Amino acid sequence: MSNTDIVRLGVVGLGFMGQTHATNAETLGHEVVAGADLVASTREEFAAAYDAATYEAFEEMYESEELDAVAVSTPNAFHEPAVVAALERDYDVFCEKPLASDLESAERIADAAAQSDGFCMVNFHNRVSTATEVFKDRQAEGFFGDVTHVDANYVRRRGIPGVGSWFTNRELSGGGAVVDIGVHAIDYALYLMGYPEVEEVFAVTRTEFGHREDYVDPGDWYDETEEAVFDVEDSATAMLRCADDRTISLEVTWAANQAETNDFVVRGTEAGAALELGGEELTLYQAGKQGTDHLVDSTLTSGSLDRTGWEGSDERFLEAVRTGEPPALNGVEQGLTVQRVIDAIYRSAEAGTSVSVE
Template identity: 30%
Template sequence: MQIGIVGAGGMAAYHVKGFIAAGADVVAVADSDEGRARRFADQYGIPHTYPSLQAMLDQMPLLDAVSIVTPNKFHAPLTIQALEAGKHVYCEKPPARNAKEMLLMYEAAQKANKHLMFGFNNRCRPESQVMYRYIENGDVGRINSAQATWIRRAGIPGFGGWFTDKDLSGGGPVIDLLHMIDLALSFMGYPEPKSVLGVTFDDFMGNPAFKGPWGIADGNGKTNVETACHAMVTFKDGQSLMIRNSWAEMNEREVVSVTFQGSKAGGKVERLFGIDGMDETSCDTAMLFTEEYGRQVNRKILVQKDETMGRVANAVNFVQSITEGKKPMNTPAEALILMRITDAIYMSSETGECVQFE
């Protein structure tokens, strides 16, 4: 299987490592910054570089798949372009800027009869994988409610770069940190939403004390996205989900977690980040809350730590879903539900009203 990468940014390294681990060949990288493409290619032994996806498709018609690692604005057009060229596509999160774009991607994948997967790597974390097993084995029962959290105290990814420009990104932490929303929905069986009530805040935007520690360069662009969001989603089958996402909010530390309450047991998967991201104080946990012999019992589930947070494993799954027929870890139909929910959060915050789904 031959794969080409579009975008030589930071996440592309995880894609390459996963594809190679699954036995695929990464044969090309395209980037509008040809110097960056060349440096990335040299680092990972990739033989060919191109200035654009179209140039790569023209010169390498035997490519089996394309990986999209670009700012969010370009996810939909590049994904559709690759699908229409007959390629499978692995696209970084978020799937798109909104549900309208995601629907076009979904329809293109169906028409091309090709695999379309997204970088929802947190589903592939060891803590999540072990929790899926408990859920699938019936130990949890029906999950009635869940709480999805990705909160940062000081984590705005720069000011005036593409992350803070709504046209380029689609939004702030609602879009950027939607991993836990996706993971909670996945644990719950991806139910159909009924209503969404949400509110967003833009406190601390532009305040350098609340910039993240990842060294993303500031730019001259806009800073017109939210910095925090709180929302509640209800579903047509009676389930509910609470959401809290923030780049900048008065929290103790960065917390990434999904907690759920089932009819037989509850559970929690969590990563606590350190002061500088994944430092020595960060830790991952998986817990099951149940009842045994008339007593309330908390089970701590021990799993091996994965510093890539499932990013490599998710890319491996993409290849294996094509070459070995393994079940894809995520689907375009699920991504469409997710983007409908994020759209509704923004609409509810803008109108001050609860958004109802038909």
């Protein structure tokens, strides 16, 4: 925890997201002290961009530098050692989603957080949007009544990450579309519903595009190499039954023959809403009897937070570090809940039946 207004940040994993966290930290007036990465050229680029010390091993960085907080943005399989070691030093940790590559690893991170004087926050950055803030305030006022169902969609028409990268290698990622983008949809749906206990999951996962030699890729996402590994799913359909028979329907794809959508539809007993994952537009659906029976659709068209998405998420983390107050949102327990749902999706798909969430 920081004793000054300037947080001293270390970054583990210096690729795109590691550099994003570092840039946001500097923009917000904090200091990027050091970074760690296995790749020498990546370390050199990071050192030049942020005037920071760099290390091949995060253990050496932890040992050598005086840090207040750590951002971990490695491939999923390597979250646990970097996060746990930081928590054991009582650093505050910002962990990329998902919490880990599998449930057992995520549970060990949660155990380490419970024993640390530091906190662990998960980067569910899509929560930080104007539409979400307005929705949650209305929800707190009772505007929607009881939220009973969320229809959650994160669908890319063609958007499989580079084959041969860690995204399509189960050993490094822990899964495919569900782990990469489904994690956002699961968290966001649960957040809109108020994070109820998830009791049961039925799911089907599919691999329909990633293994095909004739895969069409207009956006050049798919960078196949000679020794490419693609042993993960590229889509999933799931139904989540939560406490009090509340439900979430989930559709996640890296590739599908349909229009792209990030639409989330919320149904409540008094009103409903439609919004996009990470978007700024919010539509409210109401019915009334004033004058005559009628329906009302209203849309939020103006107003915005100062910072949204990745920058807004980094701001909330760094402010929590600065003040010494663990964040109320995106804590390790919610990250663990999402990991349990991911685990249940894969177990259900393998078993061909619904499964309890453990």
